Amino acid sequence: MSDIEKKTDNKQNHLSHPIMRQIDDFFHQGPVRSMIDSIDSFFYQAAFTPSIPxxxxxxxxxxxxxxxxxxxxxxxxxxxxxxxxxxxxxxxxxxxxxxxxxxxxxxxxxxxxxxxxxxxxxxxxxxxxxxxxxxxxxxxxxxxxxxxxxxxxxxxx
Incomplete structure (x- = not known):
């Protein structure tokens, strides 16, 4: 097995662990996802929208x-x-x-x-x-x- 295959296999095993799946689901569902999206949107707009002094x-x-x-x-x-x-x-x-x-x-x-x-x-x-x-x-x-x-x-x- 090559190093890349081992890393891919370890990553898949890591995400298949029940606790890791619950954490992953938590951050990709409903209110938490919405909150993370709004935070991302705020920083994106602040960085790329010029303001008038x-x-x-x-x-x-x-x-x-x-x-x-x-x-x-x-x-x-x-x-x-x-x-x-x-x-x-x-x-x-x-x-x-x-x-x-x-x-x-x-x-x-x-x-x-x-x-x-x-x-x-x-x-x-x-x-x-x-x-x-x-x-x-x-x-x-x-x-x-x-x-x-x-x-x-x-x-x-």
Whole structure:
């Protein structure tokens, strides 16, 4: 028996042990598999989805969000007021074409990059009172501060 056959045989014997089969089944069933898949998805997205860097500060009257978006055109930016957050999205769709008749080649590449960032705020965003400007690669969003209304809910006996 060759070394490879011995290793394969040992591995099969190892997985055929009842305890090892139970452990293997445990990690490939229902809730545990779902949890492992969600953890994998989180790390995959975190590693491969670019995020938009932002600075968040407040003045006497406004909350200001500054997003650094170098090389992005104004038309590629979308700002959505959510209930208690502002979502900044960028769809960067580049088309590169090169042609060189002396070397007889033609190249056409398309690159699509999507970035987004949701900035939570401690109040409901009023879209009609929120303003945005974009200059020199810096997106500035200003939304008026609102008073935080604290309320409590009484518990019935």
């Amino acid at each position: 932002v600075d968040l500060y407040e003045t006497d009257t406004h909350i200001v969000i500054k997003a650094n978006l170098p090389g992005i055109n104004r038309e590629q930016i979308t700002i959505d007021p959510l209930y208690d957050a502002i979502k900044i999205s960028v769809l960067n769709d580049d088309l590169l074409e090169e042609e060189d008749e002396t070397k007889n080649y033609y190249r056409k590449e398309r690159r699509v990059q999507r970035m987004e960032r949701v900035v939570p705020l401690p109040f409901t965003v009023e879209g009609d009172k929120t303003t945005a400007s974009y200059k020199n690669g810096i997106l500035t969003i200003k939304t008026p501060k609102q008073k935080y209304k604290k309320s409590t809910i009484q518990i019935d006996e």
